[in-house]
Amino acid sequence: MTTSTRGTRADQGRSPAVLVLEDGRTFRGRAYGAVGETFGEAVFSTGMTGYQETLTDPSYHRQVVVMTAPHVGNTGVNDEDPESKRIWVAGYVVRDPARTPSNWRSRRSLDEELAAQGVVGISGVDTRALTRHLRERGAMRVGIFSGEAIADEAALLARVQAAPQMTGADLSGEVATTEPYVVPATGTKRFTVAALDLGIKAMTPQRMAERGIEVHVLPATATLEEVYAVQPDGVFLSNGPGDPATADLTVVKGVLERGTPLFGICFGNQLLGRALGFGTYKLKYGHRGINQPVQDRTTGKVEVTAHNHGFAVDAPLDGPADTPYGRAEVSHVCLNDNVVEGLRLLDRPAFSVQYHPEAAAGPHDAAYLFDRFVSLMEGQRA
Numbered sequence: 001m002t003t004s005t006r007g008t009r010a011d012q013g014r015s016p017a018v019l020v021l022e023d024g025r026t027f028r029g030r031a032y033g034a035v036g037e038t039f040g041e042a043v044f045s046t047g048m049t050g051y052q053e054t055l056t057d058p059s060y061h062r063q064v065v066v067m068t069a070p071h072v073g074n075t076g077v078n079d080e081d082p083e084s085k086r087i088w089v090a091g092y093v094v095r096d097p098a099r100t101p102s103n104w105r106s107r108r109s110l111d112e113e114l115a116a117q118g119v120v121g122i123s124g125v126d127t128r129a130l131t132r133h134l135r136e137r138g139a140m141r142v143g144i145f146s147g148e149a150i151a152d153e154a155a156l157l158a159r160v161q162a163a164p165q166m167t168g169a170d171l172s173g174e175v176a177t178t179e180p181y182v183v184p185a186t187g188t189k190r191f192t193v194a195a196l197d198l199g200i201k202a203m204t205p206q207r208m209a210e211r212g213i214e215v216h217v218l219p220a221t222a223t224l225e226e227v228y229a230v231q232p233d234g235v236f237l238s239n240g241p242g243d244p245a246t247a248d249l250t251v252v253k254g255v256l257e258r259g260t261p262l263f264g265i266c267f268g269n270q271l272l273g274r275a276l277g278f279g280t281y282k283l284k285y286g287h288r289g290i291n292q293p294v295q296d297r298t299t300g301k302v303e304v305t306a307h308n309h310g311f312a313v314d315a316p317l318d319g320p321a322d323t324p325y326g327r328a329e330v331s332h333v334c335l336n337d338n339v340v341e342g343l344r345l346l347d348r349p350a351f352s353v354q355y356h357p358e359a360a361a362g363p364h365d366a367a368y369l370f371d372r373f374v375s376l377m378e379g380q381r382a
């Protein structure tokens with residue numbers, strides 16, 4: 001162990017690694033997962049649990065995730081918790097990896113899994129200092145380098161500064177399914193939903209299936225005709241990576257025009273917002289974690305919720321606004337910073353939230369939103 005790398009026993013024998021932020025600040029540590037190099041946007045997640053769900057959430061594509069929880073990997077890796085078929089984070093930053101994972105479901109260590117999937121990480125980093133830096137300066141590009149040639153930090157910094165930005169990134173097509181598939185309803189089928197996969201998490205269609213919904217998951221590129229070919233009672237817009245300003249709104253606008261019940265989550269909330277004529281903007285450092293307080297302004301209730309977003313909708317908090325599809329209001333707001341966390345149309349059956357009612361990982365306070373979607377579809381039948 002050397003004093004400069006804050007190494008732990010689990011780090012022993014791992015090659016030195018360095019994390020280089022685009023503003024020139026660097027952190028030294030040890031390789032964690034795959035040895036090599038990677039680039040992305042540095043973001044931090046405050047979740048104390050649920051690292052498998054975080055790693056496999058397609059919305060983290062091209063992002064290097066810094067874990068604020070100091071001890072990561074305790075429960076190893078199981079085969080049940082992934083939210084997609086692979087790890088999507090571009091890189092992973094932890095302080096103190098578990099030396100001995102222990103859980104009845106664990107199949108292998110997190111270190112092994114990251115290495116097997118070629119995900120470059122770094123351990124032994126003072127993640128509190130790194131998180132404070134990102135809070136003060138904002139999310140920014142980062143590189144992690146391990147193995148050969150990490151001595152020349154000036155050269156590494158130049159490469160980080162040449163890497164792509166998240167603003168303007170159009171990424172849904174890189175993570176979404178290319179073929180449609182169906183998640184059958186559990187028990188009696190009551191509704192059919194067309195779900196646009198912009199980077200969908202596995203738990204989301206599951207939460208709908210549990211409510212008697214047969215979910216037709218369609219590629220991000222699906223046309224309005226393909227959406228209506230499944231004869232949907234409702235249309236769902238998923239979460240997803242990238243900048244919502246790059247997304248094509250043809251399908252969203254077509255669904256709003258027809259008045260089909262519409263529900264969106266996260267990226268889906270941003271697309272609904274943009275279709276209504278609101279702007280989206282990049283937050284300084286975003287919301288990522290599983291304990292964000294949100295108020296449902298339609299009931300006054302406060303819920304503790306799972307978040308993963310770097311962009312947000314710019315809509316008025318002081319009452320309904322006129323849009324091309326009738327009046328719309330901000331239905332949910334984050335109590336930490338007043339960021340818009342949900343939208344609701346008053347004259348059409350459409351709503352969305354910026355956070356994650358599927359709660360994988362996270363508290364289940366917001367599960368009622370899937371019931372609201374069911375109510376909208378019931379209302380359309382009545």
Ligand SMILES: NC(=O)CC[C@H](N)C(=O)O
Nearest residue numbers: 059239240266267310311
């Ligand atoms: N989880 C999501 O859908 C994220 C949406 C968008 N990519 C953002 O960062 O805000």
